[in-house]
Structure formats: structure tokens, C-alpha cells
Amino acid sequence: MDEEMAGVTKASFGKLRSGEPVDIYTLTNKNGLSAKIITYGATLTSVMAPDKSGKLGEVCLGFDNIAAYEFNGKPAQPYMGATVGRYANRIGKGRFTIGGKTYKLATNNPPNHLHGGESKALCWVNWKAQIVPRPDGPAVQFTYLSKDGDEGYPGNVNASVIFTLTEANTVKMEYAATTDKPCPINLTNHAYFNLKGSGTILDHELYIAGKSYTEGDDDLLPTGKILPVTDTPYDFFTQPAIIGDRINAAGGKEPAIGYDLNYVLLPGAKGYATVARVHDHNTGRLLEVRTDQPGIQFYTGNFLDGTLVGRGGWKYVQYSGFCLETQHFPDSPNQKSFPNTILQPGQTYRTKTEYAFLVK
């Protein structure tokens, strides 16, 4: 049944240094939109979406070869399009304690743990893939067994994500995970989008349904305080605003100035809701983010510095793309007041996020 579902094609995306093959799946819906996902990191590498005249263009930052993605002692690129876990974002000092036992993780974003760690983080491993029937569009399911102790995390964790390109022009990601020992789980997608398909995203207009944010220290680790966005450069809620307008006041350490913070969506996103909208007035493209998660990281590609060159020769300079990573709050395993992220044996972790590609 693999290889043959309407709207899905599978091709080779080359080999890892180990010789292991990486595949690329292309989903195409009836409106002509397409999304590409590779098995390495269950990574979204491309989204072709229409502008207001109906012309399709690339809106997702990415690369056309596996070497540009592969972890090589360090990340080859900053998580572009990857499925991130076991714990997306930061865990303070790379430590957490469950049932009196302390677990130690890589402090790969010193002094903290970031995005699941190093070579066995979910974004740096090759997932299995299977084309699956879904009622709302072409779809592929990616699965990976993360073994007890991988990256220091407890338990054998079976993780999966189904990518569907729906006929309503959304890229939908449905995540699931089970474990045989209690373990923190926080899965997200780290796609960088640029709705013009060139230049920077400083002229895009943003709305985020976050009335407050988790305050971060100098290393972006939550202090535990939840502060209102009112009268800060983080207020995209009461009035949608152009991303570039207040970016110099958005925080960060020189030269990586810009937005990199977790918005608190509670109680807004209880259930399933649109939590962010980005509009590019040039092309008319409008991205809507829908999720059931309590938080969303807004990041403006502050660390991009022009050294990475993507598909089609596109140089990724600072602010070439924005990320809207739906998530549980950073460092939840160490913050008692934040919503729980410990998955127990017998439970199934489930979460869903959609990126809708619309025009206005």
C-alpha cells in the first residue's frame, strides 16, 4: 500500500554518513499546494503555498541535500523544519528529578539543555515512515523508538507524528507518544517560514493570542514568573503589529537581538484554537497557527547570520524566517507552577498543531 496513495510520492533524499537511506515524501493536495517531509528528524523541508493571485511559491526555509541537515558533532543548521523532542526548548542545567531520581541531560545550550540534546535527539535521528489513509488529505506517519537512556532521558519512548496536507490548505501535525517509565515529553515542529519567500520577515504582520509570557533569564530559561504582555514589545495581541517595528527592543544578546520567547496561551487555547496569524501584505499570504498546546515560542531567526545557504541559493541572513513553535512551557519539569509534562506509563501523549496557508 506504501508508495501508492493519491497525493503522496516517495523518493530518495540521499544517505546519512552511516550509509542509512533518507527518504523524502511529497504531499500534494487538490489545490496544488505541496509539502515535503524527510525521514531524518521527521523534518518539513518545503511548503509551496499560493499568493493572492494564486501563484505558488516556497514559504518554508530548507535545504535540498541531506548533508545540510545531518548532525555532525553539532547541529548543521538550527533545527529548520524538524520535529523536536523528547523535550523541545530548554530544561534548566540539563537536570530534572522524577520520583527522587535525578536525570542528567546534555547542556548543549550552556548552561541549559535545548531541543532534546545531541546525536539522539529526535530531530537528529532517522524516523520510519509509512503512507497512511486520512480523511482530510494526503498523509504520512513517521515513527521512532527512542530507547531508555537515549540523551539521558528515562524510558523507551515510542513517538509518532502524522503530517497531513489537508484539502483546506493546512499542514497538520498530529503527535503521539507512549513510554515505559515516567518521562518529560514536549514535541514541536521548528519550521522557519517566510511568506514572501525571500528577504526578511520584518515586514510581516503578526497577531499572537498570548496575553502573557513566561519571563526568561539571560539564557532564556524561565524564571517561573508569568508576566503580562501589556506595554511591552511582546504585545501582538491587542493590535496586530509589524514584526520589525519593535524588534530592537525585543531582547536577546548582541548580535542575536530579536524575539525568542514563550507566550502563554492559557486559557485561550484550551481545546483547539487559532493562536497566531502572520500576514504578508506584499503577497497576501496569511499563515494561521492552530493548536491545543498551552504555549508558543515566537522566534525571529535571530541567530541566522548569512552563513547558511538554502535551497535555490537563498542566503539565510538574520530574520530570514520566523518560527511559531507550539509547546508546553520551557523547563516545565523543574517549574512546579507550570502545566505538567511528565508522561506516565499507560498514558498516551497526544497533541495537534496546524499551519494553515491562506490568503487575505
Ligand code: GLA
Ligand atoms: C529556539 C530557541 C532559540 C534558538 C532556536 C534555534 O527557538 O528558543 O533560542 O535556539 O530555537 O536556534
